[in-house]
Amino acid sequence: xxxxxxxxxxxxxxxxxxxxxxxxxxxxxxxxxxxxxxxxxxxxxxxxxxxxxxxxxxxxxxxxxxxxxxxxxxxxxxxxxxxxxxxxxxxxxxxxxxxxxxxx
Numbered sequence: 001x002x003x004x005x006x007x008x009x010x011x012x013x014x015x016x017x018x019x020x021x022x023x024x025x026x027x028x029x030x031x032x033x034x035x036x037x038x039x040x041x042x043x044x045x046x047x048x049x050x051x052x053x054x055x056x057x058x059x060x061x062x063x064x065x066x067x068x069x070x071x072x073x074x075x076x077x078x079x080x081x082x083x084x085x086x087x088x089x090x091x092x093x094x095x096x097x098x099x100x101x102x103x104x
Contacts, residue, residue: 021092024069029054030062031096034082034089037072041081 025031029051036042036050048059063080066072071086082089 024071025089025092026062026065029058030066031093033059033062033066034071034086035093037080037082037086038090038093041075041079043079047080 025034032051033047036047042050044059044063047063048054048056051059054062063072063074066080066086067074070083071089072080073083075081
């Protein structure tokens with residue numbers, strides 16, 4: 001099932017914290033941006049180099065989405081960094097990494 005509207009997402013995610021987190025993180029590109037920023041602030045070009053195959057437009061849209069959701073912030077001197085809210089996802093990424101190493 002593809003959730004195309006905000007209303008569909010809101011309805012599905014209303015009562016389930018797991019669904020809300022999944023909706024907030026979106027797709028694998030979004031999660032990989034957060035992964036890259038866990039090690040510290042990165043410039044756009046550094047993120048683009050790490051995420052080979054993602055277009056500039058897609059990366060820009062993902063970064064805007066993460067900013068809007070207050071998971072990242074654009075730094076004054078350039079680049080992007082995780083906010084406190086974004087850093088709180090460390091445990092989620094650790095669990096995904098452990099699961100991937102063990103089962104995939």
